[in-house]
Amino acid sequence: MYTADQQIQARYVQYPKIEVVELSQNFLSFYLRDCDVSIANALRRVMIGEVPTLAIDIVTISENTTCLQDEIITHRLGLIPIDSTNCENFKYKHLCTCVDSCAECQARYSIDMTVTGNSVYNLTHYDISPIGNAPPIRIFHDGTFQNLINRQCKTEPGILIAKLSPGSSFKAELQAIKGIGSIHTKWSPVGTATFQNVAEITINKDMQRSIPNNLKIELYNKSPRGLFSLIVNISKKIAGIDELSRDNEKLYDLDLVLNDPLCYNFDDDIKQFLKKHKITDFIKIVKKDNEFFFTVECVGQLKAIEVLKQSIDTIRRKISETYESFLDNSATITTLNITKQTSLKLD
Ligand SMILES: [Zn+2]
CATH class of the missing domain: 2.170.120.12 (DNA-directed RNA polymerase, insert domain)
Known part of the structure; x- marks a missing residue:
């Protein structure tokens, strides 16, 4: 039976998960999900500086x-x-x-x-x-x-x-x-250990027809890393036109298609463009607070997967040591201020 406080705390407990995307001897990329950014950064720092x-x-x-x-x-x-x-x-x-x-x-x-x-x-x-x-x-x-x-x-x-x-x-x-x-x-066993936030990007399909081609082309050009693709839509009729002709570009309708959300660099350029042209409902971009994409490149002492395993073990050990230290009754809190100094004993 849990107390009310324990039930509230349990709501915030997360169990991180790792999904490996690419793995070779010295390269590893993976998603880290269901954890706070502090855990992601801890993992990055441990991979760089704590694996012996x-x-x-x-x-x-x-x-x-x-x-x-x-x-x-x-x-x-x-x-x-x-x-x-x-x-x-x-x-x-x-x-x-x-x-x-x-x-x-x-x-x-x-x-x-x-x-x-x-x-x-x-x-x-x-x-x-x-x-x-x-x-x-x-x-x-x-x-x-x-x-x-x-x-x-x-x-x-x-x-x-x-x-x-x-x-x-x-x-x-x-x-x-x-x-x-x-x-x-x-x-350090790694030359590169980085992570990036992951965005959830959705394109409103119902608005594809109402957005002019020139705006879609500008959106395409604002993602040089290949966030979007443009495809010619010949399956649907454009309003007022019964027959589509490839000879007249006005008769083509372009569809903006999402390629890879990892190409989004969170520079707000696209968001500002959507706001400027009052088409913010066309593309929704939401940063996921509990999902991160890691890229790790090793330099040769250890296999990439071994670096990840040892890093996770190191974090576990550090958390365990911190937990043990707080259980230790000898831990004290010392409060310093100008007029008085107080020591509190933790029970
Ligand atoms: Zn010795």
């Missing part, structure tokens, strides 16, 4: 006779994606009990390359060798790139680190650690 991955953090260079400075190569190495499918097996370095570093909190790699031939050598991620049980420098990518782990199955050029001239060499030891994108973008 591995990235090279310390580079110890023993020899560099390339034309690039140590700092530039180190920066490039930090941005190379490392397979983070089993990232949960690693501890965060600052939470590890070891003195400096150990196999539980870091993965080690090495580069040892000296160009002995007479041609320029492209130093790529293929030249990074894992040490011990370090994960491979594998990149989840659409197309043939996805399964390339080592040089033996190389059909793609790889991620270029530096061009080595004949006789030059680069030798270094690399340490990768677990981190999140909010600390540094090199740990």
Whole structure:
């Protein structure tokens, strides 16, 4: 039996749903429905900055006779994606009990390359060798790139680190650690994670005949992303004309047809046009407050669907931790003002 307050609260409870529209190794688009914009934005921010991955953090260079400075190569190495499918097996370095570093909190790699031939050598991620049980420098990518782990199955050029001239060499030891994108973008598993509002757009079919063709053409031109299409209507007679002729454009009637509501960019241009010409009943545009369309593009450490799953798990954990903290009787509210300070104990 619920109390009146609980029944009122239950009315506002929503259960978010996700409908995947497009999915590949590194791309994902989906609808998020039945939730507030704050939840949608939380999901976006978690995907960018809270999903842990591995990235090279310390580079110890023993020899560099390339034309690039140590700092530039180190920066490039930090941005190379490392397979983070089993990232949960690693501890965060600052939470590890070891003195400096150990196999539980870091993965080690090495580069040892000296160009002995007479041609320029492209130093790529293929030249990074894992040490011990370090994960491979594998990149989840659409197309043939996805399964390339080592040089033996190389059909793609790889991620270029530096061009080595004949006789030059680069030798270094690399340490990768677990981190999140909010600390540094090199740990972020996504290059793009955006969402947009979804509009419900309806065209009044009964008004198609009463709207002049020139206004429909202007509406069509006001949606460069392809929100509308124009089709020639030859199935209906225009008032006063018994026979339709393709030779006389006045005898054609154009129908404005909705293509994809996601092409609407909420710039109010169309609404103002409808208002100006007093035809606001022709097209109804309503922004849905509880539906969002996401576009996610990953950079290689994790598959796109894995980024989404881990993001949802992270949000669940954070909500649970927040809930637990409010249940904790030790939580206090402190009120500060100029004249007095009061501490309240939560029961
Ligand atoms: Zn450790």
